[in-house]
Amino acid sequence: xxxxxxxxxxxxxxxxxxxxxxxxxxxxxxxxxxxxxxxxxxxxxxxxxxxxxxxxxxxxxxxxxxxxxxxxxxxxxxxxxxxxxxxxxxxxxxxxxxxxxxxxxxxxxxxxxxxxxxxxxxxxxxxxxxxxxxxxxxxxxxxxxxxxxxxxxxxxxxxxxxxxxxxxxxxxxxxxxxxxxxxxxxxxxxxxxxxxxxxxxxxxxxxxxxxxxxxxxxxxxxxxxxxxxxxxxxxxxxxxxxxxxxxxxxxxxxxxxxxxxxxxxxxxxxxxxxxxxxxxxxxxxxxxxxxxxxxxxxxxxxxxxxxxxxxxxxxxxxxxxxxxxxxxxxxxxxxxx
Amino acid sequence: xxxxxxxxxxxxxxxxxxxxxxxxxxxxxxxxxxxxxxxxxxxxxxxxxxxxxxxxxxxxxxxxxxxxxxxxxxxxxxxxxxxxxxxxxxxxxxxxxxxxxxxxxxxxxxxxxxxxxxxxxxxxxxxxxxxxxxxxxxxxxxxxxxxxxxxxxxxxxxxxxxxxxxxxxxxxxxxxxxxxxxxxxxxxxxxxxxxxxxxxxxxxxxxxxxxxxxxxxxxxxxxxxxxxxxxxxxxxxxxxxxxxxxxxxxxxxxxxxxxxxxxxxxxxxxxxxxxxxxxxxxxxxxxxxxxxxxxxxxxxxxxxxxxxxxxxxxxxxxxxxxxxxxxxxxxxxxxxx
DNA sequence: CTGAAAGCGCTAACAT
DNA sequence: ATGTTAGCGCTTTCAG
Numbered sequence: 001x002x003x004x005x006x007x008x009x010x011x012x013x014x015x016x017x018x019x020x021x022x023x024x025x026x027x028x029x030x031x032x033x034x035x036x037x038x039x040x041x042x043x044x045x046x047x048x049x050x051x052x053x054x055x056x057x058x059x060x061x062x063x064x065x066x067x068x069x070x071x072x073x074x075x076x077x078x079x080x081x082x083x084x085x086x087x088x089x090x091x092x093x094x095x096x097x098x099x100x101x102x103x104x105x106x107x108x109x110x111x112x113x114x115x116x117x118x119x120x121x122x123x124x125x126x127x128x129x130x131x132x133x134x135x136x137x138x139x140x141x142x143x144x145x146x147x148x149x150x151x152x153x154x155x156x157x158x159x160x161x162x163x164x165x166x167x168x169x170x171x172x173x174x175x176x177x178x179x180x181x182x183x184x185x186x187x188x189x190x191x192x193x194x195x196x197x198x199x200x201x202x203x204x205x206x207x208x209x210x211x212x213x214x215x216x217x218x219x220x221x222x223x224x225x226x227x228x229x230x231x232x233x234x235x236x237x238x239x240x241x242x243x244x245x246x247x248x249x250x251x252x253x254x255x256x257x258x259x260x261x262x263x264x265x266x267x268x269x270x271x272x273x274x275x276x277x278x279x280x281x282x283x284x285x286x287x288x289x290x291x292x293x294x295x296x297x298x299x300x301x302x303x304x305x306x307x308x309x310x311x312x313x314x315x316x317x318x319x320x321x322x323x324x325x326x327x328x329x330x331x332x333x334x335x336x337x
Numbered sequence: 338x339x340x341x342x343x344x345x346x347x348x349x350x351x352x353x354x355x356x357x358x359x360x361x362x363x364x365x366x367x368x369x370x371x372x373x374x375x376x377x378x379x380x381x382x383x384x385x386x387x388x389x390x391x392x393x394x395x396x397x398x399x400x401x402x403x404x405x406x407x408x409x410x411x412x413x414x415x416x417x418x419x420x421x422x423x424x425x426x427x428x429x430x431x432x433x434x435x436x437x438x439x440x441x442x443x444x445x446x447x448x449x450x451x452x453x454x455x456x457x458x459x460x461x462x463x464x465x466x467x468x469x470x471x472x473x474x475x476x477x478x479x480x481x482x483x484x485x486x487x488x489x490x491x492x493x494x495x496x497x498x499x500x501x502x503x504x505x506x507x508x509x510x511x512x513x514x515x516x517x518x519x520x521x522x523x524x525x526x527x528x529x530x531x532x533x534x535x536x537x538x539x540x541x542x543x544x545x546x547x548x549x550x551x552x553x554x555x556x557x558x559x560x561x562x563x564x565x566x567x568x569x570x571x572x573x574x575x576x577x578x579x580x581x582x583x584x585x586x587x588x589x590x591x592x593x594x595x596x597x598x599x600x601x602x603x604x605x606x607x608x609x610x611x612x613x614x615x616x617x618x619x620x621x622x623x624x625x626x627x628x629x630x631x632x633x634x635x636x637x638x639x640x641x642x643x644x645x646x647x648x649x650x651x652x653x654x655x656x657x658x659x660x661x662x663x664x665x666x667x668x669x670x671x672x673x674x
Numbered sequence: 675c676t677g678a679a680a681g682c683g684c685t686a687a688c689a690t
Numbered sequence: 691a692t693g694t695t696a697g698c699g700c701t702t703t704c705a706g
C-alpha cells in the first residue's frame with residue numbers, strides 16, 4: 001500500500017510529530033526539512049486524507065445543491081465554483097434537486113451527513129426553516145442567485161434588473177407587458193417588483209392577467225406563455241425571468257406558431273447560450289456567472305477557515321445583470337391606447 | 338459533539354463489536370437489536386464516515402470528470418448518475434475539464450488523491466496512456482460516451498448512429514453532405530465512419546473539403562461551419578456530431594445569414610434541449626441519457642463491490658441513439674448531378 | 675525545534 | 691452471539 005509517515009520516520013529517524021509539522025507547514029530545521037522532503041519523494045508519500053479527516057473532522061469537500069443540472073446557467077456557476085475550490089484543495093459534491101423543495105432538503109441532509117465542510121446552495125424557493133438544525137448549525141452555508149435571511153449570499157440586484165428589463169420594453173413603446181416569473185422565491189418576486197416599478201414610471205397600470213407566477217419548471221413557463229398568448233388582449237411583449245422560463249416561453253411560441261419579435265417581443269434572463277443560438281437572437285439580462293461563482297467560492301472558503309461558527313458573519317455580495325441586446329424586441333409605434 | 342458507538346455502549350451495556358455488527362447488518366439478538374436501535378434514536382447517533390473510511394479505506398464517493406459542465410447533455414448525464422449513486426449512499430464529486438485533455442488528467446489525479454472509490458469519465462479525447470498509474474490501478478473506472486480500450490464503458494453504437502443520420506439525409510435527396518465531428522476521439526471518428534458508410538451505400542464519393550474535424554469546442558464548430566458555408570460548391574446538408582457542434586454550427590449559420598432548412602439542411606446530435614427551442618426545430622439523434630447514466634452508475638457501483646481489481650471485468654454497454662425528427666432537413670428534388 | 679504518547683471513531687480478527 | 695483488543699494514519703498536547 002501507500003507509504004505513511006511511519007515509513008518516513010524509518011527513513012529519516014525523525015519523529016512523527018516533526019514530520020507532521022513539516023507536512024502542515026510548521027517550523028522545522030532546514031536539514032530536517034531536506035531529509036523529510038527527500039524521503040517523501042522517494043517513497044511517493046502523500047497524506048492520507050481519511051486519517052487526517054478523522055482527527056481534524058474536516059473533509060476538505062464542499063457540497064453544492066442546484067435546482068437543475070441541465071441548465072447551462074447552473075452548469076456555468078458550478079464550473080467556476082468547482083474550479084476555484086479545486087485550486088484550494090477542496091472537492092465539490094453536487095446534488096440535483098430536480099426543481100423540488102423536498103429533494104433540496106434531502107440533498108442538504110445527505111451532504112451534511114457526508115460531512116462536507118461547507119454548503120453552496122442555489123435554492124429552488126423558500127428558505128428551509130430548520131436549515132440550521134439540518135446541518136446541526138455547524139456547516140457554513142452560502143446561497144447563490146437567491147437570498148435566504150441570515151445566510152451569506154451572492155446575488156444580483158434583482159429589483160434593478162427587473163426594472164431595466166421592463167424599462168427596455170417600455171422605452172420601445174410597449175405598454176402591455178407580460179411577465180413570467182418564479183413565485184415561490186424572492187428572486188422572482190424581486191424581479192416582479194422591478195417590473196412593477198418600471199410600469200409605474202411609465203404610468204402603466206398593473207394587470208393581473210399579465211403576471212404569471214410559476215413553480216420554476218420549463219413546463220410551467222410553457223403553460224404560462226400559452227395563457228398569455230391566448231389572452232383576448234394579448235401583451236405586445238413578455239419578460240421571462242430566468243433560463244428555464246426563457247426556454248418554456250420560446251417553445252410555447254414556436255408550438256403556437258408565433259414569432260418574435262413580430263408577433264410579440266420577448267426579453268429573457270440569466271445566461272447567453274440559448275439566446276445566442278436563437279434566431280432572432282434573444283435580448284437578455286445576463287448574470288455575471290463567473291464573478292458570482294468565484295465570489296461564492298471565496299466566501300465559503302473564508303467561512304470554512306473559522307471553526308467557530310460565531311466568527312462567520314454573513315456576507316452579501318450583490319452584482320449587476322448586464323443587458324445583452326438581441327433582436328427579440330420590436331420598437332412599437334408610439335401610439336397610446 | 339455527535340454521539341459515538343461508545344455512548345451507545347454506555348447506554349446498552351453491549352460491546353462495541355456488537356454495536357458495529359448491528360450497524361453493518363450482522364447477526365444480533367432481537368432484544369439487543371431493540372436496545373441498540375432505541376439508543377441510536379435517543380442519542381441521534383449516526384456513523385462517523387471519516388472513522389469508517391480510515392479503517393475500510395473507502396470513502397463512499399465517486400468522482401466524475403466531464404468535458405464541460407455547461408452542456409445540457411453532460412448535465413443530464415450527471416444528474417442521473419448522481420441520483421442513482423446517492424440512492425446507494427455514494428456522493429458524486431464532479432470536475433470540469435474545460436474541453437482540455439491536460440485538465441482532464443489533472444482532474445483524474447485530483448479525484449484519485451481525494452480517494453474516490455470509483456471514477457466516471459466522459460473523456461475529451463484519447464485515452465490517457467498511463468491512466469492506471471494515475472489512479473494506482475486501484476480505482477475502478479468507467480467511461481461514458483467515449484470508449485477507452487480495456488476500460489468499462491457505456492456508449493451508443495456510433496457507427497450506426499452516423500449511418501442513420503447520414504442516411505436520413507441521402508434518403509431526402511442530399512448528395513453533398515458536410516460533417517462536423519470531433520477528430521481526437523473515437524466517438525467522433527466512428528460517427529464519421531457511419532457517415533462514410535451511408536455515402537458509400539448511395540454511391541456518393543467522399544470529399545475531404547466536406548469533412549471537418551474539430552477539437553470539440555463550440556468555437557471550432559463555428560469555424561468549421563463557416564468554412565463549409567463559404568465553399569464554392571456548398572453542401573446542401575450538414576451533420577453535426579455532438580451538442581457543442583450543433584451550437585457552433587447553428588450560430589455560424591445565424592451570423593452568416595443562412596437559414597435552415599432552406600439554404601442548408603442540418604441534422605444534429607446528443608440532446609433535445611437546444612433542438613426543441615430552435616425554430617425550425619432541429620432534427621437530431623438523441624442519446625438515451627437516462628438509461629446511459631443509470632447504466633454507468635450501476636456498473637461503477639458493481640465494480641466498487643469487488644475490492645480485488647482482478648474481479649472487475651470490463652463491461653461494455655452499447656445503446657442506440659434515437660432519431661427525433663424536426664424541420665431542419667429539406668427534401669431535395671431528386672435531380673442527380 | 676523535536677519527541678513521546680494519547681486518541682479521533684470505527685472495524686475486524688480472535689477468543690469466548 | 692458477544693466481548694476484547696488491536697490497529698487504520700494522522701494530529702496534537704505536553705515535555706524536554
